[in-house]
Amino acid sequence: xxxKTIIKSTLLVAAIALSVQSQAVPSAEALxxxxxxxxxxxxxxxxxAIPSIAGxxxxxxxxxxxxxxxxxxxxxxxxxxxxxxxxxxxxxxxSFFEAQxxxxxxxxxxxxxxxxxxxxxxxxxxxxxxxxxxxxxxxxAGQLSGNAKLFLQYxxxxxxxxxRSQEKKMKKKIKKMLKxxxxxxxxxxxxxxxxxx
Amino acid sequence: MNKQNRRxxxxxxxxxxxxxxxxxxxxxxxxxxxxxxxxxxxxMGGAVAAKYxxxxxxxxxxxLIESNKDYFxxxxxxxxxxxQRSLDEIKxxxxxxRGHGINVxxxxxxxxxxxxxxxKTAGGKTFNYDRCIVAPGIxxxxxxxxxxNEDVANTKITHAWKAGPQTVMLRDQVQSMxxxxxxxxxxxxxxxxxxxxxxxxxxxxAGYFKKxxxxxxxxxxxxxxxxxxxxxxxxxxxxxxxxxxxNSMIEWVKGSAGGKIESVDVAGMTLSGEVDxxxxxxxxxxxxxxxxxxxxxxxxTNASGWCPIEGKTFESTIHKNIHVIGDAAIQSPLPKSxxxxxxxxxxxxxxxxAMLNGDxxxxxxxxxxxxxxIAPGDGISVAMVYAYKGGKIVKVxxxxxxxxxxxxxxxxxxxxxxxxxxxxNITQDTFG
Ligand SMILES: Cc1cc2nc3c(=O)[nH]c(=O)nc-3n(C[C@H](O)[C@H](O)[C@H](O)COP(=O)(O)OP(=O)(O)OC[C@H]3O[C@@H](n4cnc5c(N)ncnc54)[C@H](O)[C@@H]3O)c2cc1C
Numbered sequence: 229x230x231x232k233t234i235i236k237s238t239l240l241v242a243a244i245a246l247s248v249q250s251q252a253v254p255s256a257e258a259l260x261x262x263x264x265x266x267x268x269x270x271x272x273x274x275x276x277a278i279p280s281i282a283g284x285x286x287x288x289x290x291x292x293x294x295x296x297x298x299x300x301x302x303x304x305x306x307x308x309x310x311x312x313x314x315x316x317x318x319x320x321x322x323s324f325f326e327a328q329x330x331x332x333x334x335x336x337x338x339x340x341x342x343x344x345x346x347x348x349x350x351x352x353x354x355x356x357x358x359x360x361x362x363x364x365x366x367x368x369a370g371q372l373s374g375n376a377k378l379f380l381q382y383x384x385x386x387x388x389x390x391x392r393s394q395e396k397k398m399k400k401k402i403k404k405m406l407k408x409x410x411x412x413x414x415x416x417x418x419x420x421x422x423x424x425x
Numbered sequence: 426m427n428k429q430n431r432r433x434x435x436x437x438x439x440x441x442x443x444x445x446x447x448x449x450x451x452x453x454x455x456x457x458x459x460x461x462x463x464x465x466x467x468x469m470g471g472a473v474a475a476k477y478x479x480x481x482x483x484x485x486x487x488x489l490i491e492s493n494k495d496y497f498x499x500x501x502x503x504x505x506x507x508x509q510r511s512l513d514e515i516k517x518x519x520x521x522x523r524g525h526g527i528n529v530x531x532x533x534x535x536x537x538x539x540x541x542x543x544x545k546t547a548g549g550k551t552f553n554y555d556r557c558i559v560a561p562g563i564x565x566x567x568x569x570x571x572x573x574n575e576d577v578a579n580t581k582i583t584h585a586w587k588a589g590p591q592t593v594m595l596r597d598q599v600q601s602m603x604x605x606x607x608x609x610x611x612x613x614x615x616x617x618x619x620x621x622x623x624x625x626x627x628x629x630x631a632g633y634f635k636k637x638x639x640x641x642x643x644x645x646x647x648x649x650x651x652x653x654x655x656x657x658x659x660x661x662x663x664x665x666x667x668x669x670x671x672n673s674m675i676e677w678v679k680g681s682a683g684g685k686i687e688s689v690d691v692a693g694m695t696l697s698g699e700v701d702x703x704x705x706x707x708x709x710x711x712x713x714x715x716x717x718x719x720x721x722x723x724x725x726t727n728a729s730g731w732c733p734i735e736g737k738t739f740e741s742t743i744h745k746n747i748h749v750i751g752d753a754a755i756q757s758p759l760p761k762s763x764x765x766x767x768x769x770x771x772x773x774x775x776x777x778x779a780m781l782n783g784d785x786x787x788x789x790x791x792x793x794x795x796x797x798x799i800a801p802g803d804g805i806s807v808a809m810v811y812a813y814k815g816g817k818i819v820k821v822x823x824x825x826x827x828x829x830x831x832x833x834x835x836x837x838x839x840x841x842x843x844x845x846x847x848x849x850n851i852t853q854d855t856f857g
Contacts, residue, residue, distance in 0.1 A: 255788070258772070258787055264767075265768070265851045275845065278846035304828070304839050305843065313824075
């Protein structure tokens with residue numbers, strides 16, 4: 229994966245250098261280091277609200293940035309940040325963060341009994357698309373296990389009330405899951421926060 | 426790839442030098458490396474620059490000179506004033522940086538010799554450098570308010586604009602103030618450290634009073650006509666603290682309406698402007714500011730009292746091989762904030778790594794963000810992305826701006842929480 233990334237970003241840099249010769253061209257590092265004040269060094273968040281972005285797939289990160297830039301999610305601040313960059317720059321950031329190791333924030337508290345129930349729900353309704361508790365970059369579906377607790381809660385709430393659009397199939401599964409258990413979001417977030425598989 | 430070659434190359438050179446350390450007095454003898462960076466000031470700018478230089482190139486020898494063994498963050502210190510956080514929660518040490526192989530020296534830099542390329546300390550040591558970073562933060566223009574000085578600030582009328590013992594003193598004064606008493610806060614002229622900071626402080630104290638001393642008043646005497654996040658703060662004060670009504674907890678007096686303060690009578694607890702006198706039960710004076718003292722001693726400041734720099738490298742335009750980052754620099758349009766200092770530290774680190782290796786200085790990118798908590802469940806922010814264009818730092822059009830003025834309880838609640846995460850992450854990015 230790392231080799232792929234290096235080649236990709238080298239090509240990109242070359243392409244950008246050709247297309248806008250007169251303009252300043254910050255590198256993938258120069259762009260990505262600026263995110264760390266909020267997301268943690270190399271994207272590894274130690275907070276319980278701001279999500280980790282270390283190890284996200286480039287595809288996922290670029291899509292998310294585009295969505296923020298186009299006001300397609302209802303974020304607090306990422307729209308204001310994303311509007312400062314071009315799509316080529318999103319690609320550079322994507323290559324940088326994809327090459328970082330996924331980070332699980334293990335400083336968060338969770339309820340063991342709820343986490344156990346959440347695990348069952350995850351395996352039944354979500355694991356098809358979110359493999360290994362949702363930490364596999366190739367799924368292009370964000371990070372679930374070990375991500376910031378509040379961000380997970382906010383995301384589920386936003387999917388649920390339509391603020392953030394989601395895949396039809398996921399919508400169906402979530403609906404089914406909530407039908408089975410009204411507390412499902414709480415249970416499943418406890419499972420993800422546990423950081424366990 | 427490039428870096429690896431460089432590293433193994435340097436390893437050999439390093440070994441060679443170590444074998445001949447007997448050749449003392451040579452400028453680079455200590456440590457045996459030929460690339461030395463000395464950083465003065467281990468706050469938000471200096472500490473992160475030290476860490477990122479080491480992250481980018483381990484062959485560079487980095488020494489960080491810092492006066493204090495512990496650092497207290499300015500941001501979130503207003504939550505210590507209101508009792509929401511303890512001083513311990515905003516305290517950070519330097520072991521994390523030592524873990525990155527940085528030579529942390531707890532000592533005070535007393536002079537920088539730009540010709541000899543050396544830094545002298547109060548402890549009597551001399552450190553030679555190839556490149557020096559100066560990040561001392563701010564000092565105060567006490568002379569602008571008659572009767573105010575460091576002694577008064579440490580004992581009775583705080584500034585609490587460098588977090589630490591004064592933050593706790595102000596907290597204790599606020600908490601033990603008599604029922605229905607008045608806190609006066611004197612807010613400084615531009616430019617100063619953290620432009621929304623005084624108004625966040627007002628909000629935090631108001632939040633405390635609302636619960637514990639509901640008839641207390643806060644009088645803000647401002648040198649200015651307007652302030653940062655103006656509409657959001659005024660809106661928040663209306664919403665939470667009755668601002669604008671007869672019963673308002675907060676009164677704000679702008680400069681032209683008598684807010685400019687000229688002197689203080691410490692014994693009488695009275696501030697005097699051009700026309701009016703104001704008596705308070707607790708007084709907090711946030712004085713006008715200038716670059717930290719060492720920057721003046723080293724001749725890095727111009728008539729403004731701040732340090733002119735080049736925005737791609739943060740190298741001083743007065744002295745070669747010395748870079749100034751953080752609050753001390755003339756960094757506009759970047760503001761004097763912790764986030765800006767973080768961003769500048771990384772840009773400066775990348776430039777220095779390139780310069781020391783004879784590479785082209787990379788094109789920079791910068792971000793600033795500042796979170797403030799108006800009341801529990803009500804967080805706001807300002808953000809901006811910056812680029813380097815035509816030899817200058819410029820705002821990227823279309824990016825950044827303020828939290829929407831249209832009150833949205835869900836998003837305001839989230840912003841408060843994201844603000845706390847920001848604190849966790851920026852301090853980890855700096856000291857971890
Ligand atoms: C109340 C308040 C609220 C704030 N809120 C926010 C906020 O919400 N967001 C935000 O981004 N910013 C905020 N800030 C601003 C932020 O704290 C500063 O902008 C930031 O710390 C600047 O970093 P710096 O490196 O320039 O200076 P500092 O962080 O002050 O570091 C300077 C360091 O240099 C050391 N030093 C000075 N002289 C010497 C010497 N001669 N020898 C050795 N060491 C020396 C000092 O001891 C200090 O540790 C706030 C500040 C205050 C006071």
